Amino acid sequence: MTESDALPALVRAFEEHEARGAELLAQVERHVRHMGRSYPPAWFVTGAKDDESVLDLAHRAFTVCARVEKGRFPFSGRRPFRAFVDERFDGRAIRYHSVYAKLSIARELMRDDYARNLRRDPVLRWRADLYGRVGDHLKSGAAAGRLARTPQGRGLPPRWSLAAPGLRRVAPPEPVVAALRSDGVTAVATIVDTLLRRTGPQSQSRLTTLTEAVLGTPPAEDPVHGAVPVAPPPAGLQVGVRRAVLRAWEGLDADDRMLLRSVARGESYDTLMARQPRLRHRVAATRAVTRVGKVFLAAVAGEAGLEDPQGLPAGVAPRQLVERVLAVLAEGVPDLFDLPPAPDGPR
Numbered sequence: 338m339t340e341s342d343a344l345p346a347l348v349r350a351f352e353e354h355e356a357r358g359a360e361l362l363a364q365v366e367r368h369v370r371h372m373g374r375s376y377p378p379a380w381f382v383t384g385a386k387d388d389e390s391v392l393d394l395a396h397r398a399f400t401v402c403a404r405v406e407k408g409r410f411p412f413s414g415r416r417p418f419r420a421f422v423d424e425r426f427d428g429r430a431i432r433y434h435s436v437y438a439k440l441s442i443a444r445e446l447m448r449d450d451y452a453r454n455l456r457r458d459p460v461l462r463w464r465a466d467l468y469g470r471v472g473d474h475l476k477s478g479a480a481a482g483r484l485a486r487t488p489q490g491r492g493l494p495p496r497w498s499l500a501a502p503g504l505r506r507v508a509p510p511e512p513v514v515a516a517l518r519s520d521g522v523t524a525v526a527t528i529v530d531t532l533l534r535r536t537g538p539q540s541q542s543r544l545t546t547l548t549e550a551v552l553g554t555p556p557a558e559d560p561v562h563g564a565v566p567v568a569p570p571p572a573g574l575q576v577g578v579r580r581a582v583l584r585a586w587e588g589l590d591a592d593d594r595m596l597l598r599s600v601a602r603g604e605s606y607d608t609l610m611a612r613q614p615r616l617r618h619r620v621a622a623t624r625a626v627t628r629v630g631k632v633f634l635a636a637v638a639g640e641a642g643l644e645d646p647q648g649l650p651a652g653v654a655p656r657q658l659v660e661r662v663l664a665v666l667a668e669g670v671p672d673l674f675d676l677p678p679a680p681d682g683p684r
């Protein structure tokens with residue numbers, strides 16, 4: 338059976354029976370890795386293009402496809418996996434709308450990550466501006482017939498070269514960069530043209546990196562580019578937090594899980610007490626929520642290599658902490674919000 342035939346069956350099995358989820362996730366991960374090959378590190382959640390960041394993106398894309406209703410075409414208010422089943426999409430269409438299209442679920446998440454990284458890191462903003470300036474010069478050169486754009490195949494960026502015919506001697510980029518720096522060249526157009534003439538065809542991303550090497554990277558605290566950036570979380574921590582939260586969930590007993598589900602549904606303390614006779618008053622309910630919150634706080638702290646916390650973070654109420662945990666937990670526990678009616682409260 339070809340992948341084009343297998344993918345619709347995997348989506349249907351997961352959507353209708355919550356079966357074969359690991360196989361479907363593996364397919365999503367493989368295609369996200371392939372799609373992300375041409376993107377620089379700034380487009381990934383931690384600002385680093387490593388296995389954990391790519392895995393994090395694949396997991397989030399899978400979660401959105403499985404759990405989040407999307408209003409735009411072709412989803413029309415449905416969860417993407419549900420839409421794929423309803424519309425009987427083949428494997429190619431599923432991959433296109435979930436991973437490869439410009440408006441795919443995965444690329445939508447990447448754009449959000451990139452925008453967030455730009456907001457917190459002024460150097461990234463400077464690089465993004467430089468990348469745009471290099472791109473503008475390449476496009477204007479192509480329009481004037483001076484530069485040529487050569488596609489490199491699916492998943493790879495095009496390469497740019499001088500349009501003039503004939504052979505020319507190509508040098509390694511390092512001495513060319515060093516010469517430009519020594520000469521004090523700062524015009525982006527001049528740098529790019531020199532690089533193409535002396536080092537041969539290059540992608541826009543590579544030209545940007547070499548141009549940055551010529552110009553020098555501005556210091557992060559440069560007031561021209563904004564405030565000192567907030568350090569990104571360590572690579573892999575995003576995925577690690579999810580794992581820690583899910584492990585903590587699996588270690589809870591039935592009563593504590595029901596307590597979390599009640600909080601997830603926004604139920605009042607009176608309803609919590611109606612569900613669990615052991616919570617005889619509001620103080621007991623608050624203590625129970627605090628205790629469960631500390632379980633998750635300790636799990637996350639352990640994942641980050643920190644000492645187990647003895648109390649809640651300053652200014653964070655017990656219920657607020659649990660609600661933050663629930664935002665992560667909802668991705669991995671499909672039935673988190675499912676509860677029977679409370680004895681004396683609303684469903």
